[in-house]
Amino acid sequence: MSGSDEFRHWPASDGAGLAASVSVFADRPALRDQMAEDLADAGFRLVKAGEVAALLDGELAALGDVVLLDCPVVDAGRMAALARLDMRVARSGAQLIVSTSLEALDDVFACFDQSQPQILVDPGRAERVVAVGRILGHLAGRRVRELSREDRAALLQLTQQVDAIARQLEGLRSRLGDDEGEPKHLGARRSAFRGFADSSRVEKLAKPGLPEARLVREIIRHRQARAKFFDAALFADPAWDMLLDLTAAHAEKLQVSVTSLCIASGVPPTTALRWVRQMTEAGLFERVEDAADKRRAFISLSDTARDAMACYFAEIGQPALAYAA
Numbered sequence: 001m002s003g004s005d006e007f008r009h010w011p012a013s014d015g016a017g018l019a020a021s022v023s024v025f026a027d028r029p030a031l032r033d034q035m036a037e038d039l040a041d042a043g044f045r046l047v048k049a050g051e052v053a054a055l056l057d058g059e060l061a062a063l064g065d066v067v068l069l070d071c072p073v074v075d076a077g078r079m080a081a082l083a084r085l086d087m088r089v090a091r092s093g094a095q096l097i098v099s100t101s102l103e104a105l106d107d108v109f110a111c112f113d114q115s116q117p118q119i120l121v122d123p124g125r126a127e128r129v130v131a132v133g134r135i136l137g138h139l140a141g142r143r144v145r146e147l148s149r150e151d152r153a154a155l156l157q158l159t160q161q162v163d164a165i166a167r168q169l170e171g172l173r174s175r176l177g178d179d180e181g182e183p184k185h186l187g188a189r190r191s192a193f194r195g196f197a198d199s200s201r202v203e204k205l206a207k208p209g210l211p212e213a214r215l216v217r218e219i220i221r222h223r224q225a226r227a228k229f230f231d232a233a234l235f236a237d238p239a240w241d242m243l244l245d246l247t248a249a250h251a252e253k254l255q256v257s258v259t260s261l262c263i264a265s266g267v268p269p270t271t272a273l274r275w276v277r278q279m280t281e282a283g284l285f286e287r288v289e290d291a292a293d294k295r296r297a298f299i300s301l302s303d304t305a306r307d308a309m310a311c312y313f314a315e316i317g318q319p320a321l322a323y324a325a
Contacts, residue, residue, distance in 0.1 A: 021064030023048040035068050055081040066135055072101040082111035090114035097131045099123050109258045110297040121269035208314040213251035220244050238265035238275045246301045247309045255298040
């Protein structure tokens with residue numbers, strides 16, 4: 001049985017068990033057709049497909065359970081379309097997957113402050129299929145209490161097949177399905193991720209100040225220096241690298257864009273964005289709108305995360321700061 005045939009064997013369904021509906025928007029016709037084909041293979045029912053501008057043109061129509069959007073280039077018209085899509089998806093409860101380029105990431109990120117989309121940066125076909133696999137798991141989760149034993153077994157098999165299908169599509173290395181820089185166990189424990197070992201302990205401690213920015217930047221430089229002599233993947237720790245970068249930026253009174261934070265993470269942008277989303281949900285990061293330009297948004301440490309970082313640096317002591325990693 002081929003990868004596509006296996007995908008068809010486990011059709012996507014909504015909470016009522018009906019074929020889930022999907023809309024696809026992309027300015028590149030070949031890509032739009034490819035995305036529609038992959039979604040059809042996954043059992044989705046296509047209800048609408050068109051260019052990004054179609055989100056602004058014509059009468060409003062239901063977008064379905066899932067929306068896939070490709071927008072690698074942003075201008076004023078496209079930003080208006082994305083902002084409108086963000087509002088519609090947030091109101092409808094649909095699932096949204098957005099692909100873009102690194103150059104357009106900050107603008108695209110700023111447009112989506114309500115719908116919590118999966119954002120992919122310069123993805124291949126396989127990455128999109130993996131993203132769709134996450135959507136399938138979400139849709140199935142809506143009715144997990146109603147699943148029979150056979151359905152549960154089918155759902156488990158589906159989740160195991162998603163990465164295999166992705167690898168067949170593009171001949172990826174076996175580890176790519178686990179996302180470089182993201183622990184392999186993280187997907188299974190994502191719902192249990194709390195962000196803080198014991199936030200109540202942080203609240204009880206006296207709040208020391210953060211160290212000087214130059215000391216934090218020195219730690220970051222020490223960490224980056226390892227990549228000159230060893231494979232950087234050996235030390236990939238995007239959560240800590242982003243925490244350090246935001247700590248230094250806070251001390252420097254600088255605002256950090258999502259693109260800058262992705263670069264600081266040391267992992268591919270799509271992987272970094274998943275970490276940003278997870279750490280925001282866990283209360284470590286906060287999205288901060290630019291008061292002077294509504295088209296921009298930044299990422300900062302939450303108050304609790306800032307206090308936790310201050311307590312950490314106080315714990316390790318000043319002599320250790322220059323050597324901490």
